[in-house]
Amino acid sequence: MMNLPDSDLLVQLKEGDHTAFSRLYFRYATIVYRRIQGLVKVHEHCEELVQEVFLQLWQNRHTIPAAVPVQAVLLRMAKSTTINFYRKAIREQHHKQLLIRSATAGYDPVGEHMSFIETSSILNTIIDKLPPQRKKVFLLIKMEGKTYEEAAEETNVSLGTIKDHMAKSMRTIRQELTNYKTIPPLCLLLVTIWCE
Numbered sequence: 330m331m332n333l334p335d336s337d338l339l340v341q342l343k344e345g346d347h348t349a350f351s352r353l354y355f356r357y358a359t360i361v362y363r364r365i366q367g368l369v370k371v372h373e374h375c376e377e378l379v380q381e382v383f384l385q386l387w388q389n390r391h392t393i394p395a396a397v398p399v400q401a402v403l404l405r406m407a408k409s410t411t412i413n414f415y416r417k418a419i420r421e422q423h424h425k426q427l428l429i430r431s432a433t434a435g436y437d438p439v440g441e442h443m444s445f446i447e448t449s450s451i452l453n454t455i456i457d458k459l460p461p462q463r464k465k466v467f468l469l470i471k472m473e474g475k476t477y478e479e480a481a482e483e484t485n486v487s488l489g490t491i492k493d494h495m496a497k498s499m500r501t502i503r504q505e506l507t508n509y510k511t512i513p514p515l516c517l518l519l520v521t522i523w524c525e
Contacts, residue, residue, distance in 0.1 A: 335399040342390045354383055357403050364407045369414065378414060382406045455505045459498055466494040
């Protein structure tokens with residue numbers, strides 16, 4: 330039973346058999362790992378990509394052709410997954426460099442620190458002007474990290490009311506921030522993202 334051929338395991342896999350999936354995993358995980366390791370040298374990344382390959386195997390099990398050996402399918406998936414990994418890494422690096430360049434152009438650490446303090450003070454002033462219940466909900470979610478459901482339970486109001494409070498709070502904060510011309514664009518961007 331333990332030495333079923335790949336073709337039989339593939340049939341079982343297509344039927345959603347988790348045992349067949351596990352057997353294929355233990356049969357080929359090392360081979361897939363070595364293939365990826367030849368392209369990606371960091372062990373942690375290799376492990377993550379192996380998991381991604383086998384996740385794809387499970388998700389696409391119905392479309393795997395019976396005539397193609399499972400090992401070939403897995404190695405092809407390993408190659409495409411690794412290529413996608415590098416494409417994503419290149420995109421992220423490009424975006425990171427753009428942010429660093431824009432953030433450090435004419436960088437003034439003292440001025441930046443003062444801008445951060447000023448922005449924080451302005452933000453606190455705006456939050457303090459929110460109606461009491463709306464302010465409480467905003468602080469629970471944004472400062473204490475509560476979920477909408479937890480905030481609803483703690484304030485004893487409906488989930489819909491919590492969502493309404495948050496939408497109105499964030500709209501108010503974004504509108505109010507535009508009145509302050511002294512906030513640097515980068516600080517304004519970060520606060521706007523935080524308020525989404």
